[in-house]
Amino acid sequence: MQKPLNVLNQNIGKRVIVELKGNREYRGVLDGYDPHMNLVLKSAEEHVNKQLRQTHELAILRGDNVIYISPP
Amino acid sequence: MQKPLNVLNQNIGKRVIVELKGNREYRGVLDGYDPHMNLVLKSAEEHVNKQLRQTHELAILRGDNVIYISPP
Amino acid sequence: MQKPLNVLNQNIGKRVIVELKGNREYRGVLDGYDPHMNLVLKSAEEHVNKQLRQTHELAILRGDNVIYISPP
Amino acid sequence: MQKPLNVLNQNIGKRVIVELKGNREYRGVLDGYDPHMNLVLKSAEEHVNKQLRQTHELAILRGDNVIYISPP
Amino acid sequence: MQKPLNVLNQNIGKRVIVELKGNREYRGVLDGYDPHMNLVLKSAEEHVNKQLRQTHELAILRGDNVIYISPP
Amino acid sequence: MQKPLNVLNQNIGKRVIVELKGNREYRGVLDGYDPHMNLVLKSAEEHVNKQLRQTHELAILRGDNVIYISPP
Amino acid sequence: MQKPLNVLNQNIGKRVIVELKGNREYRGVLDGYDPHMNLVLKSAEEHVNKQLRQTHELAILRGDNVIYISPP
Numbered sequence: 001m002q003k004p005l006n007v008l009n010q011n012i013g014k015r016v017i018v019e020l021k022g023n024r025e026y027r028g029v030l031d032g033y034d035p036h037m038n039l040v041l042k043s044a045e046e047h048v049n050k051q052l053r054q055t056h057e058l059a060i061l062r063g064d065n066v067i068y069i070s071p072p
Numbered sequence: 073m074q075k076p077l078n079v080l081n082q083n084i085g086k087r088v089i090v091e092l093k094g095n096r097e098y099r100g101v102l103d104g105y106d107p108h109m110n111l112v113l114k115s116a117e118e119h120v121n122k123q124l125r126q127t128h129e130l131a132i133l134r135g136d137n138v139i140y141i142s143p144p
Numbered sequence: 145m146q147k148p149l150n151v152l153n154q155n156i157g158k159r160v161i162v163e164l165k166g167n168r169e170y171r172g173v174l175d176g177y178d179p180h181m182n183l184v185l186k187s188a189e190e191h192v193n194k195q196l197r198q199t200h201e202l203a204i205l206r207g208d209n210v211i212y213i214s215p216p
Numbered sequence: 217m218q219k220p221l222n223v224l225n226q227n228i229g230k231r232v233i234v235e236l237k238g239n240r241e242y243r244g245v246l247d248g249y250d251p252h253m254n255l256v257l258k259s260a261e262e263h264v265n266k267q268l269r270q271t272h273e274l275a276i277l278r279g280d281n282v283i284y285i286s287p288p
Numbered sequence: 289m290q291k292p293l294n295v296l297n298q299n300i301g302k303r304v305i306v307e308l309k310g311n312r313e314y315r316g317v318l319d320g321y322d323p324h325m326n327l328v329l330k331s332a333e334e335h336v337n338k339q340l341r342q343t344h345e346l347a348i349l350r351g352d353n354v355i356y357i358s359p360p
Numbered sequence: 361m362q363k364p365l366n367v368l369n370q371n372i373g374k375r376v377i378v379e380l381k382g383n384r385e386y387r388g389v390l391d392g393y394d395p396h397m398n399l400v401l402k403s404a405e406e407h408v409n410k411q412l413r414q415t416h417e418l419a420i421l422r423g424d425n426v427i428y429i430s431p432p
Numbered sequence: 433m434q435k436p437l438n439v440l441n442q443n444i445g446k447r448v449i450v451e452l453k454g455n456r457e458y459r460g461v462l463d464g465y466d467p468h469m470n471l472v473l474k475s476a477e478e479h480v481n482k483q484l485r486q487t488h489e490l491a492i493l494r495g496d497n498v499i500y501i502s503p504p
Contacts, residue, residue, distance in 0.1 A: 145228045220320060355382075
């Protein structure tokens with residue numbers, strides 16, 4: 001049994017895929033989170049409808065829109 | 073009478089189907105949860121509109137999008 | 145005067161119809177609930193747009209999507 | 217000045233119309249409520265798009281979907 | 289500087305227009321409110337898409353759907 | 361560093377533009393607010409899809425629908 | 433490990449991109465925030481569907497609509 005936030009914590013410093021509502025996907029290194037699942041990603045690629053749209057050195061994602069978080 | 077979170081707890085380590093909004097379904101082994109119904113799944117298959125889209129060794133699903141959780 | 149959660153409690157062990165958003169209906173035996181109206185159903189039939197789609201020996205429904213709960 | 221929940225309380229045992237999101241209307245006898253405006257209705261008629269769809273001896277309506285409650 | 293709920297309080301017993309999501313408008317006498325902006329209206333006219341649809345001697349409106357409240 | 365609610369407070373008595381969801385814009389004098397960003401506007405013009413629809417001597421806007429608030 | 437709100441704090445006085453729901457993007461200098469991710473932006477450009485629509489000397493953005501915040 002692992003709490004979801006503990007699993008997030010174990011992935012700090014590792015690459016993750018974050019799928020958001022609206023066919024958005026971010027791929028980057030997880031640098032932080034809080035209990036609302038707000039996330040900090042580094043070196044993040046933003047994909048919309050499977051197309052790479054832009055890259056962000058750093059991005060804060062609002063937890064509200066998260067569908068899932070997964071190691072690649 | 074069983075509390076929903078207790079039933080989740082009894083399914084730790086077992087296979088479950090999780091249906092999310094937007095015609096998404098995840099099938100995998102339940103590895104964790106919290107009171108918001110955020111879930112940790114292992115060996116998860118992601119189906120969108122009944123098509124297998126990808127597999128995840130590990131995925132954290134946000135409880136907000138859950139419709140139901142059920143043993144297969 | 146009866147509190148909604150008390151009425152749920154009186155229906156434990158009885159058959160109920162649960163209508164969810166998105167034209168989904170579950171029919172089964174109410175086995176549990178919590179204050180968020182998360183529900184545990186046993187021997188549940190899932191109907192989408194009035195078509196029987198599948199049956200679940202056990203299902204946890206998230207209260208967030210509930211429109212109404214009613215004895216049949 | 218009357219608090220909304222007090223007005224609900226005064227209508228216990230009386231017929232009410234409850235309009236929900238999605239062009240749904242329930243007409244029945246108010247038998248209970250809680251602070252979330254979850255409601256218990258008895259002898260309830262369910263109308264969808266102004267068509268009588270079914271009747272329920274008893275129904276628990278989730279407050280989340282309520283637009284208004286009114287005596288007929 | 290006036291708190292929104294204080295302004296509501298000053299309009300008790302006066303006519304107000306309440307615009308709700310979904311092109312719904314209620315016009316009536318404000319008889320009560322609570323901190324969620326749930327409202328009690330008396331002698332209320334319900335307009336949908338600018339058409340008068342019905343009148344209610346009394347209606348409890350759920351605050352969740354309110355866009356604005358205004359004296360006419 | 362300025363807290364959002366402090367900036368609101370500094371604009372009391374001044375003209376503001378408030379954009380709401382659904383292509384609605386209100387322009388008026390900010391007369392009050394609360395921590396939910398519910399707002400009191402005086403001498404407010406309501407624009408829907410960039411068309412002036414009506415004016416309100418006084419309007420209480422529900423914070424839930426706010427996208428941004430800005431001096432003109 | 434960095435908490436999302438701490439990362440916001442480190443960007444006070446710096447230029448950020450804020451993407452909101454509905455294909456809206458604001459680019460400006462971050463001047464404040466609160467725990468709901470309500471934001472204060474200075475010298476902000478508002479882009480809708482990638483078109484510059486207007487500029488705001490000062491804007492308070494409601495956190496509810498935020499998808500991500502990122503340095504440019």
